[in-house]
Amino acid sequence: MDxxxxxxxxxxxxxxxxxxxxxxxxxxxDLSGEMCSASxxxxxxxxxxxxxxxxxxxxxxxxxxxxxxxxxxxxPLIGEFGEEHIFSxxxxxxxxxxxxxxxxxxxxxxxxQHELQKSKEREEQLEEMIQAYEKLCVEKADLxxxxxxxxxxxxxxxxxxxxxxxQLRQRDGGAFPGLxxxxxxxxxxxxxxxxxxxxxxxxxxxxxxxxxxLEAARQENQRAQHREEHLKAECERLQAELKHLQDTxxxxxxxxxxxxxxxxxxxx
Numbered sequence: 162m163d164x165x166x167x168x169x170x171x172x173x174x175x176x177x178x179x180x181x182x183x184x185x186x187x188x189x190x191d192l193s194g195e196m197c198s199a200s201x202x203x204x205x206x207x208x209x210x211x212x213x214x215x216x217x218x219x220x221x222x223x224x225x226x227x228x229x230x231x232x233x234x235x236x237p238l239i240g241e242f243g244e245e246h247i248f249s250x251x252x253x254x255x256x257x258x259x260x261x262x263x264x265x266x267x268x269x270x271x272x273x274q275h276e277l278q279k280s281k282e283r284e285e286q287l288e289e290m291i292q293a294y295e296k297l298c299v300e301k302a303d304l305x306x307x308x309x310x311x312x313x314x315x316x317x318x319x320x321x322x323x324x325x326x327x328q329l330r331q332r333d334g335g336a337f338p339g340l341x342x343x344x345x346x347x348x349x350x351x352x353x354x355x356x357x358x359x360x361x362x363x364x365x366x367x368x369x370x371x372x373x374x375l376e377a378a379r380q381e382n383q384r385a386q387h388r389e390e391h392l393k394a395e396c397e398r399l400q401a402e403l404k405h406l407q408d409t410x411x412x413x414x415x416x417x418x419x420x421x422x423x424x425x426x427x428x429x
Contacts, residue, residue, distance in 0.1 A: 242417040301399045318382040325375040
């Protein structure tokens with residue numbers, strides 16, 4: 162570096178000029194010698210500063226060259242076309258990142274599709290449960306209506322039985338004036354074969370018809386009571402099944418709410 166500028170300083174000295182040569186811009190002879198000396202010193206100082214800066218830049222350039230050679234040895238991809246290789250490496254890295262991000266997005270998409278499918282299946286199950294619930298409600302209403310009708314029928318049969326028993330007591334009381342009122346129902350409800358000839362003489366065929374009608378009414382009443390018990394049991398079963406469906410629906414709704422809250426928390 163010094164060899165480049167070792168002779169350049171001579172252009173700033175008067176001795177470098179020939180005996181017959183003058184400065185290009187020769188100073189005015191009117192100027193004092195001190196002014197010329199000061200201007201000459203300023204030029205020399207500026208030149209030295211520029212020379213020092215160039216020397217520093219040369220050293221920095223040499224350092225950078227050494228570093229470049231070290232990187233060329235350490236990373237063979239950086240050669241004569243180092244910038245192109247670096248760009249290719251950067252592009253390959255970007256492609257790798259894009260592929261990784263694409264795979265992650267595809268995985269998330271598959272997960273969302275799976276969750277959507279599960280949600281559709283849960284909706285279908287919920288729809289089936291709602292339909293079953295509505296069907297149970299209709300069956301329950303029908304059973305309650307039928308139960309009310311059976312109760313009304315039982316009341317009708319009971320009224321008919323009471324009426325027949327009253328008629329029997331009245332007829333048996335007229336046929337047996339010596340019997341008390343408490344003995345007549347026993348005779349009517351528990352016929353004795355030994356007394357059949359007495360009943361035939363007292364009441365005849367009409368009394369037998371009333372007894373047969375009373376027995377038929379009692380049997381009908383028993384069947385109605387059995388039917389009522391069966392309907393009550395069916396109503397209780399439907400109520401238990403209805404409660405189970407309601408509990409299952411509430412539990413699934415709670416699980417979906419918890420899953421949604423957890424997912425929102427994970428996304429945040």
